[in-house]
Amino acid sequence: MAHAAPHYNRGMKFKVTHREKRARAGVLETAHGKIETPVFMPVGTLATVKTISPEELRSVGAQIVLSNTYHLHLRPGEKLIKRAGGLHQFMSWSGPILTDSGGFQVFSLGHMRKVTNKGAIFQSHLDGKRVVLTPELAMQIQRDLGSDIAMVLDDVVGYPATKFRTKEAMVRTHAWLERCLLGPRLKHQAVFGIVQGGMFPDLRLESAQFVSNQAVDGVAIGGLSVGEPRAKMNEMLDLVEPVLPTNKPRYLMGVGAPIDLLEAVERGMDMFDCVLPTRIARNGTVWTKRGAVNLFNAKFKTTFKPIDKACQCYTCQHFTTAYLHHLLKEREVLGIRLTTIHNLHFLLELMRGVRQSIRQGEFAIFKRRFIKEFGA
């Protein structure tokens, strides 16, 4: 039950230790421990990374977990989690936690909200209750949750979007950023600003410059991976990267496809999160070095070997593909646990390889080799 008391850093420390062109390897120190970057953060929306335990999370190599302000505000509520001793203690995860601000939910639950300069007005997806999420409230919730890294509230637009709407959202995001920085937070809690600007180069650049000049501990790139072509995302990253501070971590939000991660690391990004590995796992899709495969496929019925015999994850060390196929078909919980473990391990191993290759000045080779086998 008990956790070692965090050694409060009074703010976060970040150091880039190695570079290969724009790609960076570094170390991020938080109140709950060090994180090696580039890092992928598994998503634990409701104070649990779906289907797996904190122990398993650690065993697959997770260094930090992301959790969701919006969802936890609605249920069980940040006040309850505060009474439980904070989110770390509530979910029994003693490592670092980043909390998003709810900004992305304002976007993804679009039909149920209205955004004004004051904040986002939601209808709760649970009971229809009206919730006004202001920048100040987003910060207060995250303070109560006690995360190591809090995100500012932002206004996210989809793809495609008009320039008018995109600019409005960007201006609002900037105003909210300033309010968030004046809002409540824990002494040791880092705050990341978020760059918006949609797919408009001038707006993206303006936003990147604005956020980079604020007293933030890190800079996040929001509003990408919202349906645009991959080339468009890379173009936006190429554009903003030279503007971003070199001494602060850069977090590309909502990206978790292996190739996207490699492209973004190449463009100087340090942190990532996405539900992709865990969500596709629950649909029976697993990643292998040769790309994704769906284990529901009848051809796996008699595959009496692991997904990947070189893989060191618990799943591949103990179970055959035929057994996983059986469990998935029978809707047995163990099936989606084992695919989740495999996918997270796969992605976190990929990131370990990425870090190592940057340290050795071989990231470009690493990336080319991976894509050649995995497929683009």
Place this chain on the structure above:
Amino acid sequence: MAHAAPHYNRGMKFKVTHREKRARAGVLETAHGKIETPVFMPVGTLATVKTISPEELRSVGAQIVLSNTYHLHLRPGEKLIKRAGGLHQFMSWSGPILTDSGGFQVFSLGHMRKVTNKGAIFQSHLDGKRVVLTPELAMQIQRDLGSDIAMVLDDVVGYPATKFRTKEAMVRTHAWLERCLLGPRLKHQAVFGIVQGGMFPDLRLESAQFVSNQAVDGVAIGGLSVGEPRAKMNEMLDLVEPVLPTNKPRYLMGVGAPIDLLEAVERGMDMFDCVLPTRIARNGTVWTKRGAVNLFNAKFKTTFKPIDKACQCYTCQHFTTAYLHHLLKEREVLGIRLTTIHNLHFLLELMRGVRQSIRQGEFAIFKRRFIKEFGA
């Protein structure tokens, strides 16, 4: 993937090491290891104990797992499991396995079957396909699965049942027992006979005498815990116990409520199985020393302590009741995993206590104390 090769015993060994009145503590040796009795066997119907991994199964103290002939025959099929290297390897459980014969499913899926002297004719609950489960087929399936202990096919009646139907089922069960003993089996595979006879003392006694005189490795008591009052079950056990061989294990089928286990141990029973601990766990019900509680109850929302702070299970060592309440309400898989772990640990700890108390000649005291706190 690999398992230690089983040291084939060419049959099972059983030794009663301690007695307290009719209660017995002993050791059962199988091809996949020793089992201390009295023992509770968690149920892994479809080659998985629902929601948990083999590693967790071991960590809660499971010594042996039960799996289901009928279910595995339909999907994925015993031939596939045989090709996988047998059930142990398929499910990555290197400990002992007992397979039931499908007899109970003939009963519980009642509206979909017809029983004749030849065998049980099913409509598959999956695709409606006709399956004829004969005693010979039941044995052949269990041989292909490669279990350590195979059960004979029996004809189970419910409660209440007429004497005519009960006698017919008993006579048929006896005839099937003889056919099963002539049927296929692995050299190291033990076979248990099953006593039927419903709630009729003369039939129960006749059946117990018949089965006890056969060349079986153990004697199971079937057709109890089918809806009759607890006193009736105990009465039947009191009746048959003196007739049963003292040098063979006695297995009371389908019983897993804590009090029932204690009553049956007192009446000389050695082995038990039931879906109860795992099934109620998935409905949010957990056992504590003071009885069962349902964690969905709103009063647990703010219970910031474990289910039982003295409990050594993974769940109680890491999580509060408030967190479990949250997970269960949100239908998060981790919730039912953690309640399953707790309940199995609870029941297997109870059995550990039972064994220890018999060895020390204090079972009567142990039983009285447990019931006093738990409630009858």
